[in-house]
Amino acid sequence: MTRPIPPAHPFQRSISSAVLGLAQILYHEARFESVTAKEAIAATVMNRSGGRGRQAACPGHRPLRPGGDRNNPAFASCLRIAARAVNGTLKDPTSGATLYHPKSIHPGWAWWRAPSAEIGNFLFYGEAEPVSAPPASDRRAA
Numbered sequence: 001m002t003r004p005i006p007p008a009h010p011f012q013r014s015i016s017s018a019v020l021g022l023a024q025i026l027y028h029e030a031r032f033e034s035v036t037a038k039e040a041i042a043a044t045v046m047n048r049s050g051g052r053g054r055q056a057a058c059p060g061h062r063p064l065r066p067g068g069d070r071n072n073p074a075f076a077s078c079l080r081i082a083a084r085a086v087n088g089t090l091k092d093p094t095s096g097a098t099l100y101h102p103k104s105i106h107p108g109w110a111w112w113r114a115p116s117a118e119i120g121n122f123l124f125y126g127e128a129e130p131v132s133a134p135p136a137s138d139r140r141a142a
Contacts (some may be wrong), residue, residue, distance in 0.1 A: 015079070016086065018082075018086045019079065019082045019083050019086050020079075020082075021082075022042055022045060022046075022082035022085060022086060023075065023078040023079040023081075023082035024078075025041070025042075025045055026038045026041055026042055026078035026081060026082060027072075027074065027075050027078045029041055030120070030122075031074045031075070031078065032074075033120045033121060033122075034120050035077070035081070036093060036119055036120065037119050037120025037121070037122060038077070038078060038081050039081055039084075039085075039090060039091075039093055040092075040093045040094050040097075040100070040117065040119040040120070040122065040124060041100060041122065042081050042082060042084075042085040042090060043085060043090060043091075043092035043093065043094050043097070044094055044097045044098060044099070044100050044124060045085075046085050046086070046090075047092070047094075047096055047097060047098045048098040048099070093117065093119060094116060094117045094119070094124040094126070095116055095117065095126060096116075096126050097116050097117060097124035097125055097126045098125070098126060099113075099124070099125040099126075100122050100123065100124045100125065101122065101123060102121055102122055102123075103118075103121050103122065103123055104121070110123070110125065113125045
């Protein structure tokens with residue numbers, strides 16, 4: 001007689017789609033980053049989506065393979081952070097940012113915005129509109 005294998009972590013039994021989706025974002029965007037950087041990204045996604053997690057924020061992320069990444073300690077950490085964010089107990093280290101990008105890239109939308117926070121290898125932005133728009137002749141395509 002075989003016994004069932006216990007779950008790798010407590011979230012495996014019952015994970016809401018919002019928690020799982022946000023954890024996927026954190027894992028794929030920042031698995032090698034500090035806990036604070038992951039928390040900042042989680043807060044930014046929640047700010048941008050109006051608290052609905054992945055559903056409104058990043059629909060293009062690939063789903064996890066069942067039993068695959070869930071047993072990974074880095075993903076378990078992302079699940080814990082995502083659960084705190086979705087449950088509303090995560091403090092926002094970005095002060096309300098709705099946009100972010102890695103420091104290594106310079107997206108067009110960020111050219112005329114001042115970052116509101118720099119956490120880990122990411123810059124965070126809270127303004128909905130650019131700080132000052134450049135003349136039309138100076139704008140480059142994103």
